[in-house]
Amino acid sequence: MKLLKEKLLLFSPFIVCLVVLIFSLTLIPSVHPTPQHLPIAIVNEDQGADMPNQGNINAGAAIVRNIKDVQKANHDGTSAVKWVEIKNEKTAREGLNDRKYYAALLIPKDFSRKQASLQTPNPSGAKMTVLVNQGANPIAANAAGQIVNQVVDHINHQFREEIMTGFEKQGKTLTVKQAAALSSPVAKTVEQVNETGEHSANGNAPVSLVQPLWIASIAGALIVYTALRKWRFSNGRAALLSRFLQGLTGAVLAVAAGYSLVWIAADWVGISIPQIHDTALFIAICYFSFYLMITAVTSWIGFPGAGLFGLLFFFGTPLLTMAPEMMPAFYRGWFYSWLPMRFASDGLRDLLFFNKGLSMNQPVSVLLSIGAVSFLVLLASSLKNHAVSKEAGIKML
Known part of the structure; x- marks a missing residue:
């Protein structure tokens, strides 16, 4: 048959496979995207608190130090987050507006004082603010926000364990107020900045x-x-x-x-x-x-x-x-x-x-x-x- 002598027809399966291969390569970047070194700002404005027999403690500085130690431990370059220490909230918000960071963790001035009050009869829980830079990139911002939320949850768990251990060693019992405060030692406020809004094709x-x-x-x-x-x-x-x-x-x-x-x-x-x-x-x-x-x-x-x-x-x-x-x-x-x-x-x-x-x-x-x-x-x-x-x-x- 003459039809079988057409070279283009004979090579058509290979051509089709080549086209499929070429355009399938476009799928590679979007399959299992894994964050690496997402820049997240951390601001410690904590002024510390004076504790009996302990001197001045700064829980915010300890948190920043621990986070940076964990980051240094991931020396193989596979860390999902790149923590960037910023001096104050204003500078952090400016960085968010310039799309330098996908999220930010803010530790306020009274953080140590409020955290120390959990061991007193009149506890007042500490607070943190999480800023999620939604407009920078919805996917990356959500990932960064989840990571920061997990960090705050870990801090909550750590504080709760430390305070409970301290009470146990001292043989003290918890008051109703203290028990309620220890259910969540650190209150978390999440703020979406540079929001994409409802009519934005989901930020795209x-x-x-x-x-x-x-x-x-x-x-x-x-x-x-x-x-x-x-x-x-x-x-x-x-x-x-x-x-x-x-x-x-x-x-x-x-x-x-x-x-x-x-x-x-x-x-x-x-x-x-x-x-x-x-x-x-x-x-x-x-x-x-x-x-x-x-x-x-x-x-x-x-x-x-x-x-x-x-x-x-x-x-x-x-x-x-x-x-x-x-x-x-x-x-x-x-x-x-x-x-x-x-x-x-x-x-x-x-x-x-x-x-x-x-x-x-x-x-x-x-x-x-x-x-x-x-x-x-x-x-x-x-x-x-x-x-x-x-x-x-x-x-x-």
């Missing part, structure tokens, strides 16, 4: 916006590139001008994409977008940078360049929902670090969850740098040899 609104933005950038770049392929130029000046016009077209598309995407997301989809104009302008910057990058590559190597960005979409999108500390080392160091889409996601996260307006921050600076370099590469493509169309001669956009 930035990723939800980046996906259509990236695809639209590829589509816009290919449409303009396809139209430009029909034109032939008699000299380099005409080709250079066409590249300028190609970039100018991208700027128009960027503004249209920015405002239309925000309008659709807010009014149709129902995503909460507190800063409409800033978000639309930021998306326009993202689109323009991505458009120039894709256009520059396709101008040099043709349609296969767009295919590379399609693959980048499939491999990169799953990483956007994850915190870097929860990725395999290979993806974190060799892929996520330079992924263009992550800067768009980070910028949108600042706008949507951290109440930060549009400014020359890291995401904007990196995106503008990508756009500038891509534009220079696009202009350089005009130096290629251009054949003159026999029918139309020089055509200008």
Whole structure:
């Protein structure tokens, strides 16, 4: 049969298996994500307390010391948490707002005094505050919050055992107040900071916006590139001008994409977008940078360049929902670090969850740098040899 002589048909099972293999690799980062070195702030403002026959004790300092000792013990680099000691609550909250930490544990000034009161007839339990930075990354923040809660629970258990042992050695009996206080020696208050809210796609609104933005950038770049392929130029000046016009077209598309995407997301989809104009302008910057990058590559190597960005979409999108500390080392160091889409996601996260307006921050600076370099590469493509169309001669956009 002639059908069996077709080589493409004979190799089709291998091609299908290869495609399945390639796209299955996109699942690797999201399978069993394990946190490593999640940065969590710990603040000890405890001023200590004077105890009979013991002098001044500082329970907060002891807690910090124990936590750091445990961290040092995990010298093999597999620790789930990286504890960062911060001098006060204000600095810790600033770090949370800058997305330096996924959570924070606050030990107040009167911690030792309240803890010492548990051994008196009028006990007053100590308190701790756990701050969970939900907007930084919902998955990592929840993991960090659970870890901090477990630490507080362990402290509770340890204090209870120590106080009960002390009473037993002294032959004392517990009063009703003391027994009630010892059920939970350390009261815990959990506060969600930079909350994602109810209409945020479970905290993944930035990723939800980046996906259509990236695809639209590829589509816009290919449409303009396809139209430009029909034109032939008699000299380099005409080709250079066409590249300028190609970039100018991208700027128009960027503004249209920015405002239309925000309008659709807010009014149709129902995503909460507190800063409409800033978000639309930021998306326009993202689109323009991505458009120039894709256009520059396709101008040099043709349609296969767009295919590379399609693959980048499939491999990169799953990483956007994850915190870097929860990725395999290979993806974190060799892929996520330079992924263009992550800067768009980070910028949108600042706008949507951290109440930060549009400014020359890291995401904007990196995106503008990508756009500038891509534009220079696009202009350089005009130096290629251009054949003159026999029918139309020089055509200008």
